[in-house]
Amino acid sequence: MNAAIRKVGYAIxxxxxxxxxQLTYLQVVDANRLANDPNNIRKFLRDFNRPRGEILTTDxxxxxxxxxxxxxxxxxxxxxxxxxxAQISGYQSFVFGNTGVEASYDTVLTGRDTQFRLDNxxxxxxxxxxxxxxxxxxxxxxxxxxALGGQKGSVVALDIETGEVLAMYSNPSFDxxxxxxxxxxxxxxxxxxxxxxxxxxxxxxxxxxxxxxxSTFKVVTTAGALDLxxxxxxxxxxxxxxxxxxxxxxxxxxxxxxxxxxGSLTQNFIQSCNVTFARLGAEMGQSFAxxxxxxxxxxxxxxxxxxxxxxxxxxxxxxxxxxxxxxxxALAGIGQGDVAVTPLEMALVAAGVANGGVIMxxxxxREITNAxxxxxxxxxxxxxxxxxxxxxxxxxxxxxxxxxEHGTATAAQITNVAVAGKTGxxxxxxxxxxxxxxxxxxxxxxxxxxxxxxxVESGNELGNDVTxxxxxxxxxKQLLETLLGR
Numbered sequence: 001m002n003a004a005i006r007k008v009g010y011a012i013x014x015x016x017x018x019x020x021x022q023l024t025y026l027q028v029v030d031a032n033r034l035a036n037d038p039n040n041i042r043k044f045l046r047d048f049n050r051p052r053g054e055i056l057t058t059d060x061x062x063x064x065x066x067x068x069x070x071x072x073x074x075x076x077x078x079x080x081x082x083x084x085x086a087q088i089s090g091y092q093s094f095v096f097g098n099t100g101v102e103a104s105y106d107t108v109l110t111g112r113d114t115q116f117r118l119d120n121x122x123x124x125x126x127x128x129x130x131x132x133x134x135x136x137x138x139x140x141x142x143x144x145x146x147a148l149g150g151q152k153g154s155v156v157a158l159d160i161e162t163g164e165v166l167a168m169y170s171n172p173s174f175d176x177x178x179x180x181x182x183x184x185x186x187x188x189x190x191x192x193x194x195x196x197x198x199x200x201x202x203x204x205x206x207x208x209x210x211x212x213x214x215s216t217f218k219v220v221t222t223a224g225a226l227d228l229x230x231x232x233x234x235x236x237x238x239x240x241x242x243x244x245x246x247x248x249x250x251x252x253x254x255x256x257x258x259x260x261x262x263g264s265l266t267q268n269f270i271q272s273c274n275v276t277f278a279r280l281g282a283e284m285g286q287s288f289a290x291x292x293x294x295x296x297x298x299x300x301x302x303x304x305x306x307x308x309x310x311x312x313x314x315x316x317x318x319x320x321x322x323x324x325x326x327x328x329x330a331l332a333g334i335g336q337g338d339v340a341v342t343p344l345e346m347a348l349v350a351a352g353v354a355n356g357g358v359i360m361x362x363x364x365x366r367e368i369t370n371a372x373x374x375x376x377x378x379x380x381x382x383x384x385x386x387x388x389x390x391x392x393x394x395x396x397x398x399x400x401x402x403x404x405e406h407g408t409a410t411a412a413q414i415t416n417v418a419v420a421g422k423t424g425x426x427x428x429x430x431x432x433x434x435x436x437x438x439x440x441x442x443x444x445x446x447x448x449x450x451x452x453x454x455x456v457e458s459g460n461e462l463g464n465d466v467t468x469x470x471x472x473x474x475x476x477k478q479l480l481e482t483l484l485g486r
Contacts, residue, residue, distance in 0.1 A: 045073075047092075047110055048073040048074065048075055048076075048094055048182075049073060049074045049075065050074070050075065050110075051066055051075060051129055052066040052075065052077065052092070052109050052110060052129060053108065053109040053110075053111070053129035053130045053131040053132065053371070054131045054132075055085075055089050055101055055102075055109075055131070055132050055134065056131060056132070056133050056134065057085075057133075057134055057136055057137055057138050057141070058133060058134060058135055058136060058137050058366055059137045059138055059139075061080075061081070061138045062080050062081075063079065063080070063081055063085045063088075063089050063134065064077060064078070064079050064089050064092075064101075064102065065077075065078060065080070066078075069182070071182065072182075073094065073182050076180060076181070076182060077091070077092040077102075077180040078177060078180065079091070079175070079176045079177050079180070081138075082175045082177070083173035083174055083175050083176075083201075084138075084141055084142065084145060084169070084173070085134075085136070085141060086100075086173050086174050086175065086176045087100070087168070087169070087170060087173055087204035087206065088100055088101060088134065088136070088165075088168060088310070088364050089101050089102060089176065090102040090103055090176070090310070090311070091176035091179045091180050092180055093179045093180055093187060093191075094180075094182060094184070094187070095179075095184055095187045095188060095191070096179065096187070096191060098311075099311060099312070100310055100311065101132055101134070101309075101310065101364065101365065103310075103311035104309050104310050104311040105130075105132045105309075105365065105368075108129075108130040108131075108132060108368055109129060109130060109131075109132065110129060111128050111129040111130060113130060115130075115376060115377070116128050116129065116130055116370075128370070128371060129371060130368050130369065130370060130371075130376070131368070131369045131370070131371075131373070132365050132368060133365065133366050133367045133368070133369060134364055134365055134366060135159070135164035135165055135166055135363070135364060135365065135366040136165065136166055136167055136168070136364070137166070139482055140157060140166050140167040140479070140482055140483060141167050141168075141169060143167070143478055143479050143482040144157070144167040144168070144169040144479055145169045145171065145173075146478075147474075147475040147478040147479055148169070148171045148456070148475060150171065151171065151456045151457075151460050151471075152171060152172070152199070152456070152457040152458065153170065153171060153205070153454070153455050153456040153457050153472075154168075154169070154170035154171075154205040154206040154209075154343040154453075154454070154455050155167060155168070155169055155170075155206070155343075155452070155453070155454050155475060155476075155479060156168050156206050156207075156343050156344050156346075156347040156452065156453045156454075157347070157450055157451070157452045157479055157480075157483060158347050158348065158350075158351045158362060158450070158451045158452075159449070159450065160351045160354045160355045160360075160442060160448050160449060160450065160451050161355065161360065161381065161449075162360060162381040163351070163359075163360030163361045163362045163363055163381050163382070163384070164362075164363060164364075164366060164381075165308075165344075165362055165363065165364045166450065166483060167479060167483075168206045168207070168344070168364070169206070170203075170204060170205035170206045170209075170343075172197075172199045172200075172201040173201055174194055174201040174202055178190035179191060179194070205343065205455075205457075206342065206343050206344055207308055207310070207313075207314040207315065207342050207343070207344040208312070208314070208315050208342070209315065209342060210315055210317060210318070210340035210341055210342055211340065211341065211342075211343070211426065211436055211455060211457070212335060212336055212339060212340060212341075212426040212427065212428065212429070212436070213335040213339060213341045213346055213424055213426060213438060214334070214335045214336065214424030214425050214426030214427070214435070214436065214438050214468070215272045215274075215277075215334060215335055215422065215423060215424040215425065215426075215438070215468070216335060216346055216349075216422050216423070216424035216438045216439070216440045216453075216468070217332070217333075217334070217335030217339055217341070217346075217424070218269065218272065218277045218333070218334065218335065218422065218424075219349055219350070219353060219396060219400070219422050219440065220291065220292060220295050220297070220349060220387075221277050221280055221281055221284075221288075221332075221333045221334075222265070222269060222277075222280075222396055222399065223291065223295065223353075223387060223388040223392050223393075223396060224280075224284050224287070224288055224291035224292075225265075225280045225283070225284065226388070226391075226392040226395055226396075227291065227388055227389055227392050228284060228287055228291070230280065230283050230284060231265050231280060232265065233264060233265050233266045233395050233398070233399065234264050234265065234266070235264065235265045236263065236264060237261045237262070237263065237264075237265070237268055237273075237276050237279075238261060238262060239259050239260065239261045239262030240254075240259065240260070240261055240275045240276075241253060241254060241257060241258065241259040241260070241275070242254075242275060243274070243275040243278045243279055243282075243330070245278070245282070245326075245327040245330050245331070246282050246325070246326040246327050246330065247325065247326070247327060248327050250327070252274050252275060252278040252330065252331070252334065253274065253275075254273055254274045254275055255272070255274065255425060255467075260272075260273035260274070260275060260276070261273045261275060261276050265399075266398070266399050266402060269399045269402075269403065269407075269422075270399065270402050270403040270406060270407030270408065271407065271408070272407070272408050272422075272423060274334045277333040277334050278330040278331065278333045278334050279330070279333070280333050281326075281329045281330040281331070281332050281333020281334070282326045282327070282329060282330035282333070284329060284333075285326045285329050286322060286323060286324070286326075286329070288319075288320075288329045288332060288333070289319065289320065289321075289322040289324075289329075290322075292319045292332070292339075294385055294386060294387050294388070295349055295352065295359070295385070295387040295388070296317060296345055296348055296349070296359065296384070296385055296387070297317045297318065297319045297339070297341060297345065298316055298317060298318045298319065299318070299319055299320065299321055299322040300318070300320065300321030300322060300324070300338075301321070302318075303315070303316025303317060303318040304316050304317060304318075305317070306344065306345065306348060306359075306361065306362050306384060307361050307362075307384065308344070308362050308363065308364070309363045309364055309365055309379075310364060314342060314344055314345075314362075315342055317340065317341035317342055317345040318338065318339070318340050318341075319332050319338055319339045320332050320337065320338040320339075321338075324338070335424060335426060336426065336427060343453045343454075343455050344362060344453070346438070346440050346453040346455075347362075347440065347451050347452060347453035348362060348384075348451075349387065349440065350420075350422075350440040350441060350442050350451040350452065350453060351442065351451035352385075352386075352387035352388065352393070353387075353388070353393050353396045353397060353400065353420070353442065354393075354397070354420070354442040354445075354448035354451055355393075355448065356390040356393050356394075357386055357387050357388040357389055357390055357392065357393040358383050358385075358386050358387070359383070359384050359385050359386070359387055360381050360382065360383055360384055361381070361382045361383070361384040362384075363379060363381075365379055366378070366379060367379060397420050397445055397448075400420035400421055400422055400441070400442075400445070401418055401419070401420045401445045403420075403421055403422060403423075404419045404420060404421045404441070407423075408423045408467070408468070408469040409421040409422065409423050409439065409441070409468075409469050409473050410469070410473075411469055411470065411473040411474050411477065412439065412441055412473040412474070412476055412477045412480075413477070414443065414477060414480060414481060414484070414486065417443055417444050417480075417484065417486075418443065418444050418445035418446050419441055419442075419443045419444075419445060419477075419480065420441060420442050420443065420445040420448075421439060421440065421441035421442075421473065421476065422439070422440055422441070423438065423439050423467065423468035423469040423472070423473060424436075424437075424438030424439065424440075424468045424472075425437060425438070425466065425467050425468050426438060428458065433458050434458045434459035434462075434463045434464050434466055435458070435459060435464065435466060436455055436456065436457050436458060436459070437454075437455070437456040437459060437460075437466045437467060437468045437470070437471035437472040438453075438454065438455050438468045438472055439452075439453075439454045439468045439469070439472035439473045439475070439476045440452065440453045440454075440476075441473075441476045441480065443480050443484065444484075449483075449484075450480060450483045450484070452476045452479055452480055453476075454472040454473075454475045454476045454479075455472065456471050456472055456475070459471070
């Protein structure tokens with residue numbers, strides 16, 4: 001009898017231990033996965049029936065907030081700024097889930113982050129959610145949108161020392177409010193319209209779309225040539241109108257078919273001579289691949305993406321395969337051929353030059369606050385990659401300043417401020433499509449603070465006559481002036 005009772009006791013103890021183990025696993029080890037499972041309807045019901053923290057600009061303007069509805073779902077997300085921050089904030093949708101900051105900082109906004117869980121201990125009735133304070137000001141973001149002036153394109157501005165994204169807007173954009181509604185049919189219809197719009201307003205071109213960078217990529221080419229010892233700023237080149245790609249019958253020509261060069265590397269840089277930089281790309285050959293990698297541009301089928309704090313994150317940028325023939329690297333030398341980059345990537349390159357060669361991790365959020373507005377976490381800057389040596393960065397800075405003062409980028413001049421910049425006009429490779437106009441810059445060049453990247457897609461009313469200096473540089477100038485408080 002005692003033996004039978006003992007066996008039953010062992011069995012019960014075993015079952016209790018299994019139950020405790022399973023509960024511990026579900027509530028501790030696997031809790032985050034279950035909580036964030038997109039098929040977990042209980043998560044969505046919970047999130048729409050409790051407060052959610054705000055997303056704010058750095059100057060306190062509300063980008064996203066939750067309001068009480070009085071309906072079956074107690075709270076609804078609203079976006080007072082409409083399309084202005086949509087590609088950063090993303091949206092919270094009962095039907096399609098979360099994107100952007102709404103997704104990447106979800107545990108903060110819902111109060112499920114560890115630091116808020118601890119604060120909730122002993123206060124079961126209170127909802128202790130967090131707020132996300134962005135690095136962008138309303139004025140900077142508005143300037144980015146207004147300066148584009150309805151043209152299809154993108155603008156990105158960075159803090160050089162911290163990597164903070166100070167402005168990031170691409171046109172067209174979209175209004176996230178219809179996607180945050182509680183009427184499932186209306187939300188589905190809004191999503192259908194958005195995703196079937198031929199202009200792709202849901203695509204965050206600034207960090208999710210790749211483009212040929214054209215002559216702005218000559219900054220990377222020059223960095224490689226200087227660091228590898230292939231050239232100095234004073235190296236002399238003969239004037240030429242074309243360059244034959246190695247081991248091919250194809251030629252690279254200068255813009256407009258002109259004869260260009262006939263002087264130092266600096267003179268060729270400010271004239272943006274294609275033949276010179278195609279030659280440098282070919283001379284570097286496969287040694288050019290690691291140079292690009294160090295600047296955040298991948299090789300062949302292996303793109304490199306910066307660690308941006310958004311969900312989904314940044315698309316990777318790409319160049320020729322590491323073992324590609326020299327002709328591919330010659331084309332890469334002028335930002336054509338296999339090279340495809342995001343506007344964010346080119347802003348990071350400009351920031352790297354300004355920061356002595358070191359590129360910081362880009363991030364859209366500056367700090368986390370609690371429900372009372374007190375700062376509980378400042379997001380620390382981190383270096384991402386070293387693109388070039390400091391002497392090379394200093395030499396490139398001098399070339400880029402010369403380019404704004406006397407070269408192709410004079411439209412970016414700001415009174416009493418030294419601006420460093422590089423223009424670009426990128427062929428798209430699509431028959432009948434006008435080239436993209438590019439510009440990257442930073443200022444003040446003598447004490448760098450802000451880096452900017454601008455692309456206007458497929459020209460504008462100028463069509464095939466578009467240039468980065470005429471179209472993109474004035475946009476960068478406006479944004480730099482706003483950031484500098486001028």
